[in-house]
Amino acid sequence: MQLYQVRYFLALAKTLNFTQAAKQCNVTQPALTKAIQKLEEELGGTLIHRERHLTQLTELGKMILPTLEKIFAAAEAVRLQARGYQKKTIAPLKIGLVPSVSAALITELLLELARIIPDLRLDLREADANGLVAMLLDGEINAALVGDAVELPERIDRWPLFEERYVLVLSRKHPMARQTVIPLQDLHEAVFLERVGCDVAGRFKQACFVDHPGPKVVHRSAQERHLQQMASAGFGAILAPEHAPRLPSLAAIPIEGDPVRREVQLLAVAGRQYSPALDAFIKVARVRDWTSALDKLRRVSAPASNRDNVGKAEAQGAGALVQITGSGPASSCPSLSRASSRRC
Numbered sequence: 611m612q613l614y615q616v617r618y619f620l621a622l623a624k625t626l627n628f629t630q631a632a633k634q635c636n637v638t639q640p641a642l643t644k645a646i647q648k649l650e651e652e653l654g655g656t657l658i659h660r661e662r663h664l665t666q667l668t669e670l671g672k673m674i675l676p677t678l679e680k681i682f683a684a685a686e687a688v689r690l691q692a693r694g695y696q697k698k699t700i701a702p703l704k705i706g707l708v709p710s711v712s713a714a715l716i717t718e719l720l721l722e723l724a725r726i727i728p729d730l731r732l733d734l735r736e737a738d739a740n741g742l743v744a745m746l747l748d749g750e751i752n753a754a755l756v757g758d759a760v761e762l763p764e765r766i767d768r769w770p771l772f773e774e775r776y777v778l779v780l781s782r783k784h785p786m787a788r789q790t791v792i793p794l795q796d797l798h799e800a801v802f803l804e805r806v807g808c809d810v811a812g813r814f815k816q817a818c819f820v821d822h823p824g825p826k827v828v829h830r831s832a833q834e835r836h837l838q839q840m841a842s843a844g845f846g847a848i849l850a851p852e853h854a855p856r857l858p859s860l861a862a863i864p865i866e867g868d869p870v871r872r873e874v875q876l877l878a879v880a881g882r883q884y885s886p887a888l889d890a891f892i893k894v895a896r897v898r899d900w901t902s903a904l905d906k907l908r909r910v911s912a913p914a915s916n917r918d919n920v921g922k923a924e925a926q927g928a929g930a931l932v933q934i935t936g937s938g939p940a941s942s943c944p945s946l947s948r949a950s951s952r953r954c
Contacts (some may be wrong), residue, residue: 613685615649616678618642622658623675626665701887704733706742706754709834710809711874714855714907716755719894726894727887738807746879752888758873759809767880769892772900776810776870777862779838779854780847787861794818794866800825803846806832810870814849817869853904 622631622642632642650657657671667675703723707713713734724730735742735751739760745751747765755771762768778792786792797818802825804811815824829845831837837848842859849870852862876895878888 611649611652613682615645616682618645619649619657620675620678620682622646622665623667623671628665701727701729701885702731702733703753703885703887703891704735704751705891706735706737706745706751708739708742708754708756708809709736709805709807709832710757710851710854711755712854715853715903716895718903719891719898723887723890723894726890730887739809743877746877752878752885753891754877755874756877757809758875759813762877765880767878769876769896771874771876771895771898772904773871773873774851774853774904775864775868776814776849776872777852777864778847779841779850779856779860779862781842781844782859782861784844784847786847787863789863792863792865794869797825797865798822801846802827803829803831803837803840803848805834805837805848806830808849810849810872813872814870818865853907855907
């Protein structure tokens with residue numbers, strides 16, 4: 611079955627007139643008739659019933675008409691996409707994010723990019739850092755935003771964007787939510803929810819559980835929304851980047867001394883030719899004022915009752931929210947629950 615046969619059949623089904631259908635398809639009537647007959651032979655049945663000057667679709671013709679319409683529409687869409695790509699009117703950009711880097715972090719950047727490139731086509735993917743590196747090398751994505759807890763092959767260029775701290779995100783009804791800063795010793799009595807693939811879990815254990823067996827892990831999930839729902843219900847608190855959007859029922863409390871921080875970096879394959887969209891994305895990301903962007907995102911995410919806690923913690927010297935690390939060549943974590951009913 612050829613695409614031109616489908617086109618001829620659709621024109622005939624619409625006009626129910628061989629002469630008009632041939633004119634619409636810009637072919638002679640005998641050529642259109644021959645194409646329809648060949649299509650009928652391939653499908654094993656009559657599609658058009660002819661009776662003198664009356665032309666009608668047979669039951670088979672009516673049955674296959676919707677399917678052939680979809681096939682032809684899909685083929686036309688592919689043709690237009692290919693034509694647009696050749697003319698550079700379509701600019702595909704595939705970006706990978708680790709689970710601990712929220713898409714909310716780059717939405718304003720992408721809007722700015724869309725104003726520069728009107729026909730931008732975005733495709734956001736999510737995977738752990740090692741998975742994103744593999745996708746970069748295989749050409750499945752063009753760029754990735756990951757944390758610094760990953761070993762990069764020589765073929766990957768990296769550009770540090772900013773540094774941020776991790777905080778405890780927990781139900782606003784949780785006893786620890788009344789504190790302005792979580793002391794390290796309070797973590798030792800906690801029961802943790804573990805985020806599968808957490809990129810700073812080792813760093814968290816090393817910094818907060820010196821001379822201690824380590825966090826007591828009971829519940830696990832690979833989905834951020836599941837962890838937030840469990841935290842909201844009172845199961846525990848999530849160790850998460852401060853920029854990460856959260857449910858209104860959750861509060862974010864700094865940890866004493868900001869023991870867990872990470873650098874977010876932009877990755878791309880070295881030596882590979884950049885598309886205009888990728889080139890613009892990298893340039894805009896590298897000159898972006900990430901300090902202001904993250905501060906704005908943090909304040910939008912924080913409920914009013916929790917902003918006072920954050921402000922007090924900052925005033926007490928709990929640590930900078932974000933630190934720009936400068937440019938050069940080139941999943942979130944455990945959660946905890948109070949094991950004891952004692953107030954913190």
